[in-house]
Amino acid sequence: MTLYSRILGTGGHLPRNVLTNQELERMVDTSDAWIRERTGIRQRHIAEDGETCVDLAEVASRRAIEAAGIAPHDIDLIVMATTTPDQTFPSSACLLQNRLDIHGCAAFDVQAVCTGFIYALGIADKFIRTGAATKALVIGAETISRIIDWTDRGTCVLFGDGAGAVVIGAADEPGIIDSHLHADGAYRELLQVPAGIGNGGNGSPFMEMKGNEVFRVAVTTLGRIVDEVLEANAMTRADIDWLVPHQANMRIIQATARKLDLPMEQVVVTVEEHGNTSAASVPLAFDAAVRDGRIERGQTVLMEAFGGGFTWGSVLLRY
Ligand code: UT7
Numbered sequence: 001m002t003l004y005s006r007i008l009g010t011g012g013h014l015p016r017n018v019l020t021n022q023e024l025e026r027m028v029d030t031s032d033a034w035i036r037e038r039t040g041i042r043q044r045h046i047a048e049d050g051e052t053c054v055d056l057a058e059v060a061s062r063r064a065i066e067a068a069g070i071a072p073h074d075i076d077l078i079v080m081a082t083t084t085p086d087q088t089f090p091s092s093a094c095l096l097q098n099r100l101d102i103h104g105c106a107a108f109d110v111q112a113v114c115t116g117f118i119y120a121l122g123i124a125d126k127f128i129r130t131g132a133a134t135k136a137l138v139i140g141a142e143t144i145s146r147i148i149d150w151t152d153r154g155t156c157v158l159f160g161d162g163a164g165a166v167v168i169g170a171a172d173e174p175g176i177i178d179s180h181l182h183a184d185g186a187y188r189e190l191l192q193v194p195a196g197i198g199n200g201g202n203g204s205p206f207m208e209m210k211g212n213e214v215f216r217v218a219v220t221t222l223g224r225i226v227d228e229v230l231e232a233n234a235m236t237r238a239d240i241d242w243l244v245p246h247q248a249n250m251r252i253i254q255a256t257a258r259k260l261d262l263p264m265e266q267v268v269v270t271v272e273e274h275g276n277t278s279a280a281s282v283p284l285a286f287d288a289a290v291r292d293g294r295i296e297r298g299q300t301v302l303m304e305a306f307g308g309g310f311t312w313g314s315v316l317l318r319y
Contacts, residue, residue, distance in 0.1 A: 005128035005136070005168040006175030007319060008070065011063025012164045012287035013056050014045040014274065021157070028153040035157045040250025044160025044275030047143045052086045054095045056163035057141035060283075061100060068167035070135060072100045075167070077133035078107035079124045081116025081140040081279040083308075084147060085109060088197055096139070106133075112183070113191075114246055114307025116140055116279030117164070121303075121315050122179035128170050139165040140279035147193050149206035158248070159207075160275035164283025174318055177300075178233050180225065181313040190214050191308040218252050218306045223259045225304050229314045237261045242295050246305035247271035247281040256304065268294070278307065295319055 020043045021032035035041055047056065057080060065072055080093035087095070093107035112119040117140030124136040141163035150156050168176070190210045194203025222245075230236060237260050245253045247270050257267045268289040270281070277284060282303050289295045297319055304314040 003129050003131060004171050004173055004175040005125045006171040007317065008135070008167045008169045009064045009066070009068030010164070010166050010283070010287040010290045011060045011065070011067060012162070012284045013059035013063065014162045014284070015047045015051055015056065017046050017048050018043050019046045024157050027150060028156060030153045030157055038251070039158060040271050041158065041275045042272045045162055046145045047161040051143070053082050053084050053141050053143045053163070054086045054092050054099065056143070056161065057092065057096050057139045057165065058099045060141065060163035060165040061096060061137055061139055064137065064165040064167045068169070070167065072102050075102055075135050075137045076105040077124060077127050077136040078102070078105065079110060079120040079136060079138050081110045081112065081120040082142055083111060083113050083116065083278055084143045092141070112307065112311040113309060114248065114276070114278045114281065115305040115309070115311035115313050116307070117282045118179070118303060118305045118313040118315055119181055119311070121166070121168070121176070122181050122313065124168055125176045125179060128168060135167060135169045137165060137167055139163060140281070140283045142278040142280045144278045147205065147207050149204070152206070154211055155207050155209050158276050160277050162274060162277040162280040162284050164280050164287050166283060166286070177316045177318060178229060179313065179315045180228055180232070183309045183311045185309060187217065187310040190217070191310070215249065215252065217310065218248065219255045221310070221312050222252065222256045222304055222306055225312060225314045226256065226259050226302070229302065229316050233316060239300055240302050241266065241299040242289065242301045243267045244282055244286045244289065244301055244303045246307070247274060247285055248276045248306070281305070290319070
């Protein structure tokens, strides 16, 4: 019998602290009108001092576990996507595992920046399909505000913090239909945090982005992803009920929706309220649309993301 994985439950969590465009106007040379017109963003949530990535991930995970109707100890795999781990090690997945009082199962982090959750879900799906795990907790969580230069108007207006999670479990039929993961390190300098532990802290510890060039590659690449996943599964654009895109910029989201011939009513958009939460953006958007009843059981959902690396990928699933 072929094994598949399906989504059992979802959860999300945002820090309480909200930063509006009007507040940003007082911090850098920008305007609410510019930010809304170029990105669609109105506000973003920012972690308070001492509020960490694992703190956010724990709340989102508990909600996903509760929605799945299982106990934490039923989970036998934890995959956590983050660019902003609490510590160099142990991994955030291990720290989260301990918070949830789960012991012994494999737990590891995935670093693919904004595509992190797509990578994590693709990996967890493969563990379940091979029988190596039966119930996996998959998280995308970020305190991306900690790697933002708050004097750089080119990046500081775009990002926010948050966490989203899903629990997936083994099933006889999909569930997750397909996933495609890609990367090309040749683009490393267009979007990066130069400093790292391994290079002795050399260079800036904050995000540097050539926004315009990233924008162009993102739009073309996400268009290609849509063709790739539909062709691989002998599906057409009409088979997609919902697009759950990475929430980087409203204009990039609209371009991908046009490629799919999808009206914006079938696209889950959270970028206005969340900004770009990197690895948390897709699971946060998915959780929002599941909880408010837009995405229903049996519907077909396409998730996609694009981010630093560059990395990009998609997950096609029946909810
Ligand atoms: O999550 C993964 C990857 N990240 C992305 O996908 C982000 C991709 N890039 C973008 O979303 C867009 O490129 C941005 C929103 C970052 C920028 O929008 P844009 O339409 O590409 O603007 P631009 O970079 O071409 O800049 C246009 C002008 C420039 O001024 P000049 O040179 O024309 O005088 C910028 O200096 O807008 C200026 N500008 C700003 N003005 C007000 C840049 N940032 C700001 C700002 N407020 N915050």
